[in-house]
Amino acid sequence: MIEIDPKTRRMTIRDGERVETFTLEDPRAFEVLSSLWMRSAWETKYLYTFTWFGRPIIQLPDDMFRVQEVLYAQRPDVVIETGVAHGGSLVFYASIFEAMGSGRVIGVDIEIRPHNRKAIEEHPLFSRIELIEGNAIAESVVADVRNRLRPNDRVIVFLDSNHSYDHVLAELEAYAPLVSVGSYIVATDGIMKDLVGSPRSQSDWGTNNPFQAAQTFLASHPEFVLAEPSRTFDESDGANVNVTQWPGSWLKRVH
Numbered sequence: 001m002i003e004i005d006p007k008t009r010r011m012t013i014r015d016g017e018r019v020e021t022f023t024l025e026d027p028r029a030f031e032v033l034s035s036l037w038m039r040s041a042w043e044t045k046y047l048y049t050f051t052w053f054g055r056p057i058i059q060l061p062d063d064m065f066r067v068q069e070v071l072y073a074q075r076p077d078v079v080i081e082t083g084v085a086h087g088g089s090l091v092f093y094a095s096i097f098e099a100m101g102s103g104r105v106i107g108v109d110i111e112i113r114p115h116n117r118k119a120i121e122e123h124p125l126f127s128r129i130e131l132i133e134g135n136a137i138a139e140s141v142v143a144d145v146r147n148r149l150r151p152n153d154r155v156i157v158f159l160d161s162n163h164s165y166d167h168v169l170a171e172l173e174a175y176a177p178l179v180s181v182g183s184y185i186v187a188t189d190g191i192m193k194d195l196v197g198s199p200r201s202q203s204d205w206g207t208n209n210p211f212q213a214a215q216t217f218l219a220s221h222p223e224f225v226l227a228e229p230s231r232t233f234d235e236s237d238g239a240n241v242n243v244t245q246w247p248g249s250w251l252k253r254v255h
């Protein structure tokens, strides 16, 4: 049970015998609030309300801000993303590349619906986007992606297609070798582990999720570590809480 008293600005958490009280400026209060907010955002489909340069993008804006920070800091040559849907995230990466003057985006989806394909292909930023239709873990699709890379391309990968444990693990194995040292492969939507019991969740999400797949992958791939991008600006009062759909999702290639 969580109680919030706006007058005293105090949060009380009761869990059986355990009672904890924080003021609202305590980062722990922010952490609890943001995790509740995240759950409510999921349940109300808040994430399905945004567009980027005209295309629907199914992401939390906070996560996209962090992605922008990484793309600006690292200036990769190529973003690979599995899971295109309406194309909003591809257009997001492409818009940052356009502003920086270089970079291209390779998007893979098992089904690119004709109206989405048309809108993406007609988009002003399409010159920076390449589409591949097929199962992201099919050998032929992975080979197609690999063949589009040039020697010395700096590559970052976002996995945002099928979020089951088996699929994400297979994607991690297939796409991790393409990631440049110092760059990332992001097994998005690690939040699923925290959404069990929510109306739009499945009962097995506690283990059948990208977070768990990332953990398994890390255990046998010492060339990667779990590392959220460090903040490029932080004048907060030590509130080192990330409001994110992607907890435990950023895997950095260290060698």
Ligand SMILES: C[S@@+](CC[C@H](N)C(=O)[O-])C[C@H]1O[C@@H](n2cnc3c(N)ncnc32)[C@H](O)[C@@H]1O
Pocket: 056, 057, 058, 059, 081, 082, 083, 084, 085, 086, 087, 088, 089, 108, 109, 110, 111, 134, 135, 136, 137, 160, 161, 162
């Ligand atoms: C969550 S949506 C992607 C959202 C998009 N990245 C964005 O930010 O707007 C997931 C997409 O993954 C695609 N998908 C599902 N299974 C797939 C698979 N095995 N291979 C490739 N794409 C897949 C679906 O067709 C769907 O378009």
